[in-house]
Amino acid sequence: MTQQREQWSSKLGFILAASGSAIGLGNIWKFPYIAGENGGAAFVFVYLICIAVIGLPVLVGEILMGRTTQRNPVGAFNRLSKGNPYWTALGGLGVVAGFVILSFYSVVAGWSLGYIVESMKGVFSTFTDASIANEHFGSLVGNPAWILGYHGLFFILTMVVVYLGVKDGIEKGSKIMMPILLFILLILVIRGLTLPGAEKGMDFLWNPDWTKISGESVLIALGHAFFTLSLGMGAMMTYGSYLSKKDNILNAATQVVFLDTLIAILAGIAIFTAVFATGQDPASGPGLIFQTLPVVFAKMPGGSIFAVLFFLLLTLAALTSAISLLEVVVAYFVDEKGWQRHKAVMTFGFATFLIGVPSALSFNLMSDFTIFGNTFFDAADYLASNILLPLGGFFIAIFVGWVWGIDKAIVELKNGAAEMIDGNPWLMTLWSIFLRFLSPILIFIVLLYKLGII
Numbered sequence: 001m002t003q004q005r006e007q008w009s010s011k012l013g014f015i016l017a018a019s020g021s022a023i024g025l026g027n028i029w030k031f032p033y034i035a036g037e038n039g040g041a042a043f044v045f046v047y048l049i050c051i052a053v054i055g056l057p058v059l060v061g062e063i064l065m066g067r068t069t070q071r072n073p074v075g076a077f078n079r080l081s082k083g084n085p086y087w088t089a090l091g092g093l094g095v096v097a098g099f100v101i102l103s104f105y106s107v108v109a110g111w112s113l114g115y116i117v118e119s120m121k122g123v124f125s126t127f128t129d130a131s132i133a134n135e136h137f138g139s140l141v142g143n144p145a146w147i148l149g150y151h152g153l154f155f156i157l158t159m160v161v162v163y164l165g166v167k168d169g170i171e172k173g174s175k176i177m178m179p180i181l182l183f184i185l186l187i188l189v190i191r192g193l194t195l196p197g198a199e200k201g202m203d204f205l206w207n208p209d210w211t212k213i214s215g216e217s218v219l220i221a222l223g224h225a226f227f228t229l230s231l232g233m234g235a236m237m238t239y240g241s242y243l244s245k246k247d248n249i250l251n252a253a254t255q256v257v258f259l260d261t262l263i264a265i266l267a268g269i270a271i272f273t274a275v276f277a278t279g280q281d282p283a284s285g286p287g288l289i290f291q292t293l294p295v296v297f298a299k300m301p302g303g304s305i306f307a308v309l310f311f312l313l314l315t316l317a318a319l320t321s322a323i324s325l326l327e328v329v330v331a332y333f334v335d336e337k338g339w340q341r342h343k344a345v346m347t348f349g350f351a352t353f354l355i356g357v358p359s360a361l362s363f364n365l366m367s368d369f370t371i372f373g374n375t376f377f378d379a380a381d382y383l384a385s386n387i388l389l390p391l392g393g394f395f396i397a398i399f400v401g402w403v404w405g406i407d408k409a410i411v412e413l414k415n416g417a418a419e420m421i422d423g424n425p426w427l428m429t430l431w432s433i434f435l436r437f438l439s440p441i442l443i444f445i446v447l448l449y450k451l452g453i454i
């Protein structure tokens with residue numbers, strides 16, 4: 001017997017949940033450091049173009065596939081391709097990507113959870129220079145019990161939300177967590193901007209240094225556009241599948257992209273103003289958040305309170321993304337295999353936790369175990385961010401544009417958006433050009449480059 005499928009209680013519920021999925025470690029941890037490493041403002045500019053030209057069109061396609069079929073990615077590809085086994089398998093790749101991303105994502109989210117506790121203990125106030133912060137970070141992640149404990153705790157939080165269901169768990173959780181997140185971020189932005197010397201950080205973010213832009217940084221910007229919008233693995237498709245035909249997808253997708261970009265920029269402002277004001281290095285890579293920022297907090301008036309707020313912000317952002325990753329896997333087993341939600345959450349939550357264990361141990365017991373020269377953690381991140389997501393995005397663009405067919409897709413898209421589409425014919429012309437040509441071609445070039453073929 002099939003159960004009644006849940007739906008969001010309102011379009012706002014969808015927008016908050018989808019923004020929750022999009023806004024995550026990508027915005028607050030990754031975006032500032034890759035912008036820092038790739039020249040600040042010039043990189044931000046390229047990234048914004050990627051978001052508009054590829055991110056938004058693919059996002060609309062993904063949400064639309066979900067809403068049309070009211071199914072998880074496997075079911076969605078299966079129905080729209082009329083049972084073609086290859087396309088159906090491609091949906092399965094999304095479910096696999098969900099496992100892979102969540103397994104390493106929750107390790108970093110676990111650090112963030114652990115850092116809330118560290119900052120509450122006031123540990124950071126003694127961090128007068130970077131070497132102390134680096135050493136402290138090294139000793140924490142080098143401790144298997146610390147890293148596995150917080151990895152597990154973060155998993156439990158994620159599972160609780162998904163266990164409660166689409167409306168009572170994901171939607172309600174997002175409605176509570178997203179406003180808190182925005183509020184905390186605004187406090188941090190104001191703190192950053194009012195520090196003496198903040199203008200150097202703003203300069204860095206807004207005055208482009210074009211010499212720093214290379215082929216490589218364009219590719220990083222494109223890859224990040226996928227990661228940050230949760231594209232290419234069916235998370236947005238799954239969330240779209242709980243959307244009603246009355247809702248305007250074009251509108252909703254634009255709002256999600258706007259919110260995601262806004263939060264990334266605000267996080268950049270909060271972080272770089274503080275980093276420059278306290279004389280730290282903006283281009284310090286993945287360690288920017290966990291190694292540089294604690295020093296920044298130590299040097300900043302009121303730093304210990306802002307440290308707690310910051311890591312709370314990061315954890316909330318990661319949590320609303322992690323639930324969307326687990327939901328893809330759960331939706332597949334509920335829709336296609338007839339499982340009860342509760343059983344699917346318990347089984348696959350635990351399974352993904354286990355898959356994440358080698359990633360967590362990459363920083364200590366298993367640091368010598370490498371796959372093609374990468375630790376398990378780096379390999380999982382590389383596989384997901386550089387291969388699975390762009391590949392998924394490529395096929396989604398091709399599928400909607402050519403296989404399902406752009407005309408049929410537009411007919412579906414008109415549900416809830418007829419006036420907007422009929423009144424602005426150029427909208428669909430643009431969508432069609434971007435989705436059928438521009439996105440697949442650009443993604444293809446990126447993939448070839450990443451795989452070392454060009």
Ligand code: PHE
Pocket residue numbers: 021022023024025026027101227228229230231233235321322324325
């Ligand atoms: N968008 C999330 C972030 O920026 C990551 C994510 C990727 C979530 C893919 C779901 C699917 O952190």
